[in-house]
Amino acid sequence: MLKELHIQNFAIIEKLSLFFQSGLIIFTGETGAGKSIILDSLSAILGERMDTTVIRQGESKAIVEGLFELDAQTKSALRELLEPEGLWDDEDYLTLGREIRAEGRTIARVNGRMVNLGLQSEIGALLVDLHGQSEHLSLLKTRNHRILLDRYAHNKDLLEAYQAEYKRWQALNEKLRELNAIDNMASERIDILRYQIQEIESAKLQPGEDEELRSERTRLANVEALSSFSQQALIAIDEGSSESSAATDLIGQAAQCLHDLARIDASTQALAERAEEALSSLADIAYELRDYLEAIEYNPVRLDQVEERLNTLQILKKKYGGSIESVLAHLDKIKREIENIDTLDEQIKEVSEKINSVKLSLSEKALSLSKLRKSSAEKMQEAVSNELNALQMQKARFMVQIDFSPSDDGLLVDNLCLAFDQNGIDQIEFLIETNPGEGFKPLAKIASGGETSRLMLALKHVLAEADQTPTLVFDEIDSGIGGRVGMTVGKMLWQLGREHQVLCVTHLPQLAAFADQHYKASKHESAGRTLTNVHELDTAQRERELANMLGGETQSILQSAREILATVSEFTGTIHS
Helix, strand or coil: CEEEEEEEEECCEEEEEEECCCCEEEEECCCCCCHHHHHHHHHHHCCCCCCHHHECCCCCEEEEEEEEECCHHHHHHHHHHHHHHCCCCCCCEEEEEEEEECCCCEEEEECCEEECHHHHHHHHHHHEEEECCCCECCCCCCHHHHHHHHHHHCCHHHHHHHHHHHHHHHHHHHHHHHHHHHHHCHHHHHHHHHHHHHHHHHHCCCCCHHHHHHHHHHHHHCHHHHHHHHHHHHHHHHHCCCCCCCHHHHHHHHHHHHHHHHHHCHHHHHHHHHHHHHHHHHHHHHHHHHHHHHHCCCCHHHHHHHHHHHHHHHHHHHHHCCCHHHHHHHHHHHHHHHHHHHCHHHHHHHHHHHHHHHHHHHHHHHHHHHHHHHHHHHHHHHHHHHHHHHCCCCCCEEEEEEECCEEEEEEEECCEEECCECCECCEEEEEEECCCCCCCEEHHHCCCHHHHHHHHHHHHHHCCCCCCCCEEEECCCCCCCCHHHHHHHHHHHHHHCCCCEEEEECCCHHHHCCCCEEEEEEEEEECCEEEEEEEECCHHHHHHHHHHHHCCCCHHHHHHHHHHHHHHHHHHCCCCC
């Protein structure tokens, strides 16, 4: 619900902060005092379009900020909108802001961060329904009518069962589309797959083969260098030259000297043994080096073969995955695909049979859902009509229209093939006839602001439990009605205030008497400028305000105001002191 509203330089409001409770909140005051301006400022943070005329004369910008306390019902829907945008800050509170600048720019903010107006409007629609001249009405949107009827019908379990079956139907349909797409190009696809299999299998790939070939290519391309380095190493280790002795000769001499030394000093025996080990290691190296040198062969034919094989592997890796392992994985995959294609007819038949079975189940559930909606629609129509009678709209008639559309591939329901979606076969819209003979029209076609507000009050009263919008705002709701009906409207609004927070602008004292919180708007002049003040009334101030609304502050009128408050107290169970 709305907890705080801060307004600055908006129309004739210079600076104003309002703090709201739950229940029914009433705004009163003389015509032009600024009551509706408060609602206009609320519209601004709900994402309504605003022009620069709302900026107080002589100021550069108007600013409105609202703090909302979130209830359990709206949290999940708001989180869905805000988390992807990085705007979900607090589980319990949310702020909306709007800045309208004189140069024409307007800035919308959610939790202090700039957003586009469309997102702010989506968020606002979840928090507030504003009924009056500047409509912000969920009930005027046809897509919400089915949701409200379903909530009124308490058919959540039945609808969820249908929707679960609908998801199964969607998944099976998607599978059938995939199979049919494969079937439509099966012949061409099989040719492609068989070519790929032949191409890969003929290459007889071995994991790690490319690394081994690259090493071999390096050796074949560097035969002269390998031979030269090997010979030089062999000369240095074992053969020697005219200029220098071989390493084995020198270490052999050193080993002999160390053995002689050890015969005199036994503590050097380990050194002699290590010299022998070094001599043995060098002899092994020389032996292996001779074998390596003999194996070195200039072989241009083999080099060409290696290059050609590496090129073949590179082509396959480029086409099928970047590595030999990926190429082999692709081979397994396309073999499985061919196996699937070979059994395609059988798969298509199996999925089609499942779809038919699920559609039969959907038909049964859709029919049950539709029957419950129809019976609930009749009850809703009667309930709303009774409310309209009480609101002095006796000639108005309300109707819940439930239609169907034929479809060749729809659900077979009562021997008719009907279009269906995730919510069933029913197309639901609320209609109203305000005067006999005019015919039923969509709710949005109602011209009178007062009629709209009263119709919305009737609907909201009937749908109090079904409607999840936390805050409801009514303007012009008392247009064209008298005191007795005003008392009825007050009762309805007060009852509605037990389920929602309700804000209402009124000129009727009988309605205002039901307030859980009562604000009065007044205006005065200061330094040649008109300013609006809004303040909350205590009990004594409320009596005087109701008396003024009745015609004056005489003792008799004040007594009438007390009597109205006493009557309301009896109804609401509160104590008026």
